[in-house]
Amino acid sequence: MATSNLDSSSSSSLATAPLGVSRFHHTPYYCEENVYLLCKKLSEDGIAKSDSSDLYVIPLWHQKASHRADGVILWDYHVICVQKRKESNLPHLVWDLDSSLPFPSPLATYVAETVRPSFQLFSEFQRVFRIVHAPIFLRSFASDRRHMKDSAGNWVNPPPSHEVIVAEDGTTHNLNEYMEMSSVDVVKNIGADTVDMVSTQKLGVLVSESKLEELFSQIPDNS
Template sequence: MSNDANIMLFPKITECSYVSCYCEENVWKLCEQVKKTRPAELSKCYAVFVSNEGRTVPLWRQKAGRGDDKVVIWDYHVFFMHNPTPTRCLIFDLDTTLPFPTYFHKYVTETFRSDLALRPEHHRFFRVIPAEQYLAEFSSDRRHMRRPDGTWIKPPPPYPPIQSSATNTHNLDDFICTQSGKGPGIVYSLSQFVYTFFKLPNAQLNNTQN
């Protein structure tokens, strides 16, 4: 493995900012941490939003999941991705039961499995946003976590809401949206996401072709 792939962005999961049910902010904080501690790596990092039009996405190996497979259906989920080399892509998911981090192929295989066994309305789509852009553009006033009477569905993080702009205090829906050409970053289907970010090393590729 190359020196780039050996870089430990986050030495321990316990050193990362984490609040349950605020995955978009947890990932924003991971991006912020990289910018402060490993700025040269920031261009190789991404925030990845997973959702679909109906906002019903099944994920396995989640701490909040049920049964032996720890499956849960979220309206959306967000994880952090580090792509230091063309053949080494790492996923950092603070809500998974898998290791932190996990190599791309293992994470995708165990977390998303396949769309073939799912109804079309449950297919997953992935909005991939460069970390620098995510830090610069994301805003949330946390309105989606309040009940109609103003009380919290889940307690908010202890720090102030993330505000990239005084005029746009909440643009979370733009990041969750799975329509191509709308919102930041690029939207991929599951197969497109795998094809784009999973590259076998040459030696392994040659073995699969023999």
């Protein structure tokens, strides 16, 4: 099993040569579990560091879901993985199993094409990003999938075939903790304290779309 990062030439090719999504486990509507398994496999396959320390988990949130006549969809939440690369000439990568963009895609491209900061949302919508360091996420996240059942206990969408994810401390469900977000908790300025919170806090930090790329530019490489 490979445990090292890809070399510079291989990493560079990832930005332009998509990998097959079929290599990774994917169950529709269970994006938080999909990303949990994605982080593990990226590390196991040597595409990311063996301890997942170059990976960050980001639930993408809006305050409401909406269907619009122009085809734009505003999801209540979505989860992706961002890989920070130490080589300054190489872009950070976004691994999104549900995107139609190349897999993976450079962070700047993903933000421009998927987040689209220039797109004007209605005032009742607000995009918020929670950044969680993957090693902490892999130890702490838990889901018994209760959010995917209706009031009668029936599955809203078929569950994954793998066992439910339990945190290292025995917690069986804490997805709601990652889901609870408030604009008052969004970091206004990116500084050393913000970077420290990402690497130490179970729930990471909340940032606005305008601060997303700036945060990754300030996270140091610890390899």
